[in-house]
Amino acid sequence: MNKPYIEFRKQRDFSAIFSDTFGFIRNEFKLFIKTIFNIAGPAILVFMLSLAAYNYVAGDLFNFTNIEAASFNSSNIAVTISVLIIYLISAIVAYILTAATTLFYIKSYIDNKGTIDPVEIKKNTLQSFWSFFGLSFLKGMTILIATMLCVLPVLYAMIPMAIVFSIYVFEPKRSTTDAFSQSFKLANSDFWTAFGVFIVLGIIYYILSMVFSIPSIIYALVSTGIFSGEIDPSNMSTFTADPVMIVLNVLNTFFQFLLNIILMVAGAVIYFHLHEKVNFTGTYDRINEIGKIDE
Numbered sequence: 001m002n003k004p005y006i007e008f009r010k011q012r013d014f015s016a017i018f019s020d021t022f023g024f025i026r027n028e029f030k031l032f033i034k035t036i037f038n039i040a041g042p043a044i045l046v047f048m049l050s051l052a053a054y055n056y057v058a059g060d061l062f063n064f065t066n067i068e069a070a071s072f073n074s075s076n077i078a079v080t081i082s083v084l085i086i087y088l089i090s091a092i093v094a095y096i097l098t099a100a101t102t103l104f105y106i107k108s109y110i111d112n113k114g115t116i117d118p119v120e121i122k123k124n125t126l127q128s129f130w131s132f133f134g135l136s137f138l139k140g141m142t143i144l145i146a147t148m149l150c151v152l153p154v155l156y157a158m159i160p161m162a163i164v165f166s167i168y169v170f171e172p173k174r175s176t177t178d179a180f181s182q183s184f185k186l187a188n189s190d191f192w193t194a195f196g197v198f199i200v201l202g203i204i205y206y207i208l209s210m211v212f213s214i215p216s217i218i219y220a221l222v223s224t225g226i227f228s229g230e231i232d233p234s235n236m237s238t239f240t241a242d243p244v245m246i247v248l249n250v251l252n253t254f255f256q257f258l259l260n261i262i263l264m265v266a267g268a269v270i271y272f273h274l275h276e277k278v279n280f281t282g283t284y285d286r287i288n289e290i291g292k293i294d295e
Helices: 014-061 074-111 118-127 129-149 151-170 176-187 191-223 233-241 243-279 281-294
Strands: none
Touching (some): 014 074, 014 191, 014 243, 074 118, 074 129, 074 243, 129 151, 129 176, 151 176, 151 243, 176 243, 191 243
């Protein structure tokens, strides 16, 4: 059975952005996720393992149930800092590779009219790693500065930052700095539609994140004795290093990480909506294709 082809290069209304975002993920899910794990999988695995290790060593570091054991010492601090550094680096690498793979997958999907080239996707992803790293740094600094200023600048900045990766991938002639500056210009072409989409997606993301965190919340309440009304201070200080709690937290983080893929795909859909509203390149290409068929 042939999967329906989703045309990215067109303008959309509010509901069409949602339907095409989730429609693309649904149609391409197996191959899409397989491609992401083939490229970003090792980094995601290191990210999850380092998160588990950090939760364990940090929980042990702040275990004050036995002061005489002197667990709060320089060697434990050094181990915790080392694990934390590995955790942060692997998180950044996993995010960059996942974002790049997602967008180059969509680019291959568009270029090949519904089919993808995994070798080309991997090649483009690895070649663009440092460019994505630079854009990620610019995104982070922009959000940080906007947060320091006020709430409103953050709400404004989140739209350009949501499409900046897409500009870099789908407009390959642009440099990283050019893509960054272009994101603000493009976002203004239909800001409120894009803003509304990301607000709704943010709410969906938050609700799903809460659902995935329910098992760890329940286990934490049970293990600390809050449900039974018999709170054990020793459990309160050691449950963060509990292997079961660590596994639940890692799974929760993993699912939240995967939810980001929805935002990445939506960012690409919104980019094409904004780009078509300004440039009509997809419309012109379709007209040319019709002309070639008629000939």
